[in-house]
Amino acid sequence: MIGSVAIVGASAAGVAAATTLRDEGYEGEITLIGGETDLPYERPAVSKDILLTGAAPPIIPEQRYAELNIKLLLGTRAERIDARYGQIELSDGRTMVSDRLLLATGGWPRRLPVPGAELGGLHYVRDARDGQAIRSGLRPGARIAVVGGGLIGAEVAASAVQAGCEVDWIEAEGLCLARALSRPLAEAMMDVHRQRGVRVHANALVVRLIGERSVQAVELADGRRIDADMVVVGIGITPAAELAEEADLTVSDGIVIDPFCRTSAENVYAAGDVARHQTRYMATPSRLEHWRNAQEQGVTAARAMLGHRQPYDELPWFWTDQYDLHIEGCGVMRADDETILRGNLADGNATVFHLRAGSLVGACALNRQGDVRGAMRLITRGLTPSADILSDPTKDLRKIEKELSRASA
Numbered sequence: 279m280i281g282s283v284a285i286v287g288a289s290a291a292g293v294a295a296a297t298t299l300r301d302e303g304y305e306g307e308i309t310l311i312g313g314e315t316d317l318p319y320e321r322p323a324v325s326k327d328i329l330l331t332g333a334a335p336p337i338i339p340e341q342r343y344a345e346l347n348i349k350l351l352l353g354t355r356a357e358r359i360d361a362r363y364g365q366i367e368l369s370d371g372r373t374m375v376s377d378r379l380l381l382a383t384g385g386w387p388r389r390l391p392v393p394g395a396e397l398g399g400l401h402y403v404r405d406a407r408d409g410q411a412i413r414s415g416l417r418p419g420a421r422i423a424v425v426g427g428g429l430i431g432a433e434v435a436a437s438a439v440q441a442g443c444e445v446d447w448i449e450a451e452g453l454c455l456a457r458a459l460s461r462p463l464a465e466a467m468m469d470v471h472r473q474r475g476v477r478v479h480a481n482a483l484v485v486r487l488i489g490e491r492s493v494q495a496v497e498l499a500d501g502r503r504i505d506a507d508m509v510v511v512g513i514g515i516t517p518a519a520e521l522a523e524e525a526d527l528t529v530s531d532g533i534v535i536d537p538f539c540r541t542s543a544e545n546v547y548a549a550g551d552v553a554r555h556q557t558r559y560m561a562t563p564s565r566l567e568h569w570r571n572a573q574e575q576g577v578t579a580a581r582a583m584l585g586h587r588q589p590y591d592e593l594p595w596f597w598t599d600q601y602d603l604h605i606e607g608c609g610v611m612r613a614d615d616e617t618i619l620r621g622n623l624a625d626g627n628a629t630v631f632h633l634r635a636g637s638l639v640g641a642c643a644l645n646r647q648g649d650v651r652g653a654m655r656l657i658t659r660g661l662t663p664s665a666d667i668l669s670d671p672t673k674d675l676r677k678i679e680k681e682l683s684r685a686s687a
C-alpha cells in the first residue's frame with residue numbers, strides 16, 4: 279500500500295506521472311515539487327509561442343491540481359534525497375518523506391565554454407523566463423546571433439527573423455539540424471532559413487564573445503566577427519542528475535532506468551530528459567530530449583509505482599515548428615540509412631523514409647505528419663511497404679499498414 283508519492287520536477291514527465299496516478303485510481307498523497315515559480319507549462323513553447331506571443335500554455339489548467347488533489351510546491355527545489363528512507367530535503371528548509379519518488383528533473387542548458395560568456399545580453403533557452411528575456415530583445419532591426427544548429431537554435435532563428443531581427447545562425451559542424459533531422463530535410467531547411475533572411479554560418483566555431491558589460495559581437499575561430507545586440511545559445515543540455523548522483527544512484531549521462539522507469543534504488547523512479555533508457559528501437563541506451571518521451575515515461579513510471587507491468591517501449595517521436603512549416607520525425611534515423619523520398623522538399627511538402635537492412639526504421643516529414651503517423655504504425659509492427667508505395671505521395675500509409683497487417687496475419 280503506497281501512502282505518498284513525491285515527484286521532483288513539475289514539467290512534462292512530472293505532471294503526466296501525477297495525473298496518471300489519479301487516472302489509475304491512486305488515492306494517496308501526491309506532491310509535485312518544481313523549482314520554477316510558474317504554473318507547469320508546455321516547455322516547447324519557450325522557443326516558439328513565448329518568443330512570438332509572450333505566452334506558454336499550461337500543461338493542465340490550474341484548477342485541475344486542486345480537483346485531482348495534487349499538492350503543488352512551486353518555486354521549491356529538492357536539495358537532497360535519501361533514497362533508503364524516501365526523504366527529500368527542500369529548499370524551504372523542510373524535509374518530507376514519501377513511499378515512492380520520481381525524479382523528473384530534465385536538464386540544464388550546456389554553457390558556452392568561451393571567454394566573454396559571462397557578459398550581459400547572452401541567453402540560454404530552457405525555461406519561460408529565458409523565453410521572456412529573449413522576447414524582450416527581439417525588436418525589429420535588432421542583431422541576434424544564435425549559437426547552436428539544433429532544433430532550438432532553428433526555432434529561435436525562425437522566431438527572431440519573423441520578429442524583424444537581423445539573424446546570424448552559427449553552427450560548428452558542416453550542416454545545421456543534421457543530428458536532429460533526416461539529412462535531406464536538414465539541407466532543405468537550410469535553404470528555407472536562408473530564403474527567410476537568416477544568415478547561416480556552418481563550420482563556424484565561436485571562440486569568444488566581445489563586449490564591455492554587454493555582448494557586442496561574436497568572434498569565430500577563422501577570425502570573423504559577427505556584431506550582435508543579443509546572443510542566444512542552444513547547444514544542448516546536460517541531464518539534471520545531481521540529486522541522483524549524490525544519492526549514489528546509477529548515473530551515466532542521465533539517471534539509468536529499466537523499462538519500468540525504475541532506477542538502481544528501490545522505490546525511486548526517473549523519467550523524461552534526465553533518464554537514460556533503452557527500447558527495442560535503440561541500438562544503445564540513450565536519453566531522448568523530446569516532449570512525448572517525457573510524457574510517456576511519466577505515465578510508465580506512475581503505473582509501475584502502482585504495480586502495473588507495462589514496460590516503456592515507445593517509438594521515438596518529435597515535432598518542431600519553424601515559420602509556417604511543421605516537421606515531425608519518428609524512429610531512430612542514421613546518416614548511413616537508405617532513404618526514400620516522397621513528395622518535393624523544395625515545395626515544403628515531403629517525407630524522407632529511413633530503411634536499414636531493408637526495414638523501415640524512421641521517417642521525417644515536412645508538412646506531411648500523416649506520413650509519420652502511418653510510418654509509426656508500420657515500424658512498431660515491423661512492416662515495410664515497397665519503395666513504390668513509400669515514394670508515392672497519394673498512398674495513405676495508415677491504410678497500407680492495415681492492408682499489410684491483414685496480409686501478414
Ligand SMILES: Cc1cc2nc3c(=O)[nH]c(=O)nc-3n(C[C@H](O)[C@H](O)[C@H](O)COP(=O)(O)OP(=O)(O)OC[C@H]3O[C@@H](n4cnc5c(N)ncnc54)[C@H](O)[C@@H]3O)c2cc1C
Nearest residue numbers: 287289290291313322355356383384550551567568569572
Ligand atoms: C526551448 C525548448 C523547445 C522544445 N521544443 C520541443 C518540440 O518542439 N518538440 C519536442 O518534442 N520537444 C521539444 N522540447 C523538449 C521537451 O520540452 C522536453 O523533452 C521536455 O520538456 C522534458 O520534460 P521533463 O519533464 O523531462 O523535463 P523538463 O521539462 O526539463 O522539466 C524539468 C523540471 O524540473 C525542475 N527541476 C530540476 N531540478 C529540480 C530540483 N532539484 N527540484 C525541483 N525542481 C527541479 C526544472 O526546473 C524543470 O522545471 C523543447 C525543449 C526546449 C527547452
